[in-house]
Amino acid sequence: LQAALREGSARYRQRDFAAAAAKFNAALQLCSKGFATEDPLKSSPDDASRLSSWIESMLVICYLKLGQPGLALHHSHRSIIQNPSNFCNHLRQAVSFRCLHRYSEAARSTMVAHYLYVLAEGAELETSDLLQLYWQDMIQEALSGDVSFSALYTPFEKENKADKIKEAHKAFAERHPDYVQHVFTDPHGIHLLPEKAESHPGQQYLLTLGFRNRDIGKTVEKFVTRKFPVLPGQKIAFSPSMEQQAEIFWQNTGKRIMAATAFIGSTKIKDERGPCARAIEYFHHASLLSRLWKREEQAQVMTQAMAELATAPYLQRVSQEDKKMLQSLMADAVDILAGRTGERAWAEIQKV
The missing domain is CATH 1.25.40.10 (Tetratricopeptide repeat domain)
Structure with a gap:
């Protein structure tokens, strides 16, 4: 050695x-x-x-x-x-x-x-x-x-969040009129921006996203606002008899959904859905790739999920329940990379 x-x-x-x-x-x-x-x-x-x-x-x-x-x-x-x-x-x-x-x-x-x-x-x-x-x-x-969505960061202190979200949506429509087919504000967690880019160090923000395509916007919102992310239509779109439709779905919709969710994660350290939420998004992403027989890409995303799980305890508080979930998902990821199915937490999440 x-x-x-x-x-x-x-x-x-x-x-x-x-x-x-x-x-x-x-x-x-x-x-x-x-x-x-x-x-x-x-x-x-x-x-x-x-x-x-x-x-x-x-x-x-x-x-x-x-x-x-x-x-x-x-x-x-x-x-x-x-x-x-x-x-x-x-x-x-x-x-x-x-x-x-x-x-x-x-x-x-x-x-x-x-x-x-x-x-x-x-x-x-x-x-x-x-x-x-x-x-x-x-x-x-x-x-x-990325031309499929645009974003607006709104400073947020201790105001009423619902009122602040209404203000953010109004401001977004004024600034980005081409992206108002579907608009939503991330409800789970506060976003941060680099202090060098802002005049107020430590300022917290709400993130509002707007989309050119209504269906993609709605799908992204459903995907990122549930405690356990679920990609709507996944089981239908990826049935074995519909491989061609599955590929079309991935190229036209799936990639855009993943691009938007990746952007949401680029300014959010702590996720109110829990420390495993981000990794679960990767599990869904990997599942989509496996149904398309993109094995190499699937393995890459699963390894990325493991890195996210390993880092999660350093980013936010982890309860005993969260710890068990982290350990189960990590074991599931190892199994999936070895060609087996995740029979622990991932199997239960897929039933949601």
């Missing part, structure tokens, strides 16, 4: 990233067997996790340098699963998303990276500022790149 790590590091310093990746992958195989030290009997699970996370992070960098952001993203998810509290792991995930032009997810990863940096009492003001500027840029890229 140590020899593979030394050789990988040497190749990395020589900028031979392909050779470095090969060595780090070999080291990762040894690590997966629990060999975090030269003496396997002295390897603890924590040692193995920390070392695995570091190796995964080096693979992220290597694959980014090699122009393979898809592989980099896969390893960034895995580095977070092994060490979710390290803000750098989330930042590398953000860069991978950005290289794939998935700007909403890049924004969320950067937001989480900044939150964890502050949580760990990061003292470098310049680092905090740079993270927030990157987060701001990703939000702007996400909004400019």
Whole structure:
């Protein structure tokens, strides 16, 4: 193991990233067997996790340098699963998303990276500022790149939320008249924006979304406002006898729904639906992909769900009930990636 790590590091310093990746992958195989030290009997699970996370992070960098952001993203998810509290792991995930032009997810990863940096009492003001500027840029890229919806952030303190939502809808209609086929305000959680983008640090916001297509807007609202997200029409649209219709649904509707939900998550750290809600959205996304036989994409999304589950306890309070749900969903994700079905929490959620 140590020899593979030394050789990988040497190749990395020589900028031979392909050779470095090969060595780090070999080291990762040894690590997966629990060999975090030269003496396997002295390897603890924590040692193995920390070392695995570091190796995964080096693979992220290597694959980014090699122009393979898809592989980099896969390893960034895995580095977070092994060490979710390290803000750098989330930042590398953000860069991978950005290289794939998935700007909403890049924004969320950067937001989480900044939150964890502050949580760990990061003292470098310049680092905090740079993270927030990157987060701001990703939000702007996400909004400019999607023409199916638009957004409005409304400052919110302790006013009556219902009244504030009415004001937000009126303001939205005035500013974005082309996106009023369906308008709703996210009722679950307060949104944050990068402080560098605003004159009032710590300001909280309501997020209002408007859509060009009424049906997509209504579907997104139903998907993100329930405690356990459910994608309407999923079982009908994805029956085995309707594969062609399923593909059409995914291309015309499914992708737009997922783009909107990803954007909602780009400025919301704490979700009032519970710490598992975001991961459950990924489970639904992966389920749609599996019905379309997009196995590689499904595996990527399931790994992303695991990274989200691993990070959730660092972002908001987790009750005992939430903890059980997190553990069950994590086990379900492992089963699904292994080709089995999630028979624990996911099976029950699908019945909703």
